[in-house]
Amino acid sequence: MQDAQELTGGRESIYRVGDSVYRPLQPWSSTIHNLLNHLRSAGLSESPKFIGIDGDQEMLSFVAGDTYNYPLTNAIASTEALISAAKLLRKIHDASVVVAQQENISSFTWMLPPQEPYEVICHGDFAPYNVALTGNLVTGVFDFDTAHPAPRVWDLAYSLYCWAPFKTSSDDKLGTLEEQISRAKLFCDSYGTSDDQKKQIPDFMIKRLNALVNFMRQEANKGNQQFCENIDQGHLKSYLRDIEYIESNKPKILSRLCN
The missing domain is CATH 1.10.510.10 (Transferase(Phosphotransferase) domain 1)
Structure with a gap:
C-alpha cells in the first residue's frame, strides 16, 4: 500500500493512508460498521466514521489526537x-x-x-x-x-x-x-x-x-x-x-x- 503508515501499539496490520485507516475485516465487522454509522448519526463525532470496504480491509476515518499507553504519565x-x-x-x-x-x-x-x-x-x-x-x-x-x-x-x-x-x-x-x-x-x-x-x-x-x-x-x-x-x-x-x-x-x- 503506497504511502501507508503502520499504526503500532495495538492490533497488527493496521495502516493509515491520509485521513483513512485500513484494518483487516473480521467476522463481526459488518455489525461494528452499522454501530459506527448509528453513533455518527447520533452526533458522536468522537468515534471513527465507516468509509467503506477495500478487498479484505475496512476503511475508517482516522481519529486525530495524541495517543498513549501504560504506564499512564x-x-x-x-x-x-x-x-x-x-x-x-x-x-x-x-x-x-x-x-x-x-x-x-x-x-x-x-x-x-x-x-x-x-x-x-x-x-x-x-x-x-x-x-x-x-x-x-x-x-x-x-x-x-x-x-x-x-x-x-x-x-x-x-x-x-x-x-x-x-x-x-x-x-x-x-x-x-x-x-x-x-x-x-x-x-x-x-x-x-x-x-x-x-x-x-x-x-x-x-x-x-x-x-x-x-x-x-x-x-x-x-x-x-x-x-x-x-x-x-x-x-x-x-x-x-x-x-x-x-x-x-x-x-x-x-x-x-x-x-
Whole structure:
C-alpha cells in the first residue's frame, strides 16, 4: 500500500493512508460498521466514521489526537483526561441505547459475547490506549471491535479498572490504592453513575476480568496466535493478580465509591 503508515501499539496490520485507516475485516465487522454509522448519526463525532470496504480491509476515518499507553504519565494521567473520558463513555452509552434495544440484537455477530440485560452497546475496551487527546482532554475514541450489548455497569467497571487503574504490574499501575480509588470515584461521578451501580462496581470488575481471562484461554486453545503471545508475555497472569488485588481490597473500594 503506497504511502501507508503502520499504526503500532495495538492490533497488527493496521495502516493509515491520509485521513483513512485500513484494518483487516473480521467476522463481526459488518455489525461494528452499522454501530459506527448509528453513533455518527447520533452526533458522536468522537468515534471513527465507516468509509467503506477495500478487498479484505475496512476503511475508517482516522481519529486525530495524541495517543498513549501504560504506564499512564503526562496528559493521559491528568484529572482533565479522566473526567473527559468518563463523559465520553456516557455519551457512547446514551447514543447506543436504541441499538441495544433491537429485538434481535443478540443474534448479530460480536467479538465478545453479549451480556444481559442489554442496556447499551459497550465499547468493550474503553482504556487509555483506545482514546485520543487534544491537550489534556479526551476528544476521540477508536477500536470498537470489542463492542457488544451489555449493562452499563459491565463497561463502566472495566473502564474503571483501566483508568484508575486497579493494576498490580509495575509497568501498568499508577499511584497508591487510595489514589486509585479517588480516580475511580471521580470517573464514576463524571459519568453520572447511580448509587446502585456504584455498589456493583467491584463485583463487576472481577466478573469482567474473569470473562477476559476465560476468553483469552479459549482463543489460545483455538490457536489464535495473538492470544497465545499475550499469554506467553504474562498478560493473563497479570489479570489474575489484578483480580486478587480487587477482591482483597473490595471493602475499601466499595466504601469509598459509595461514600
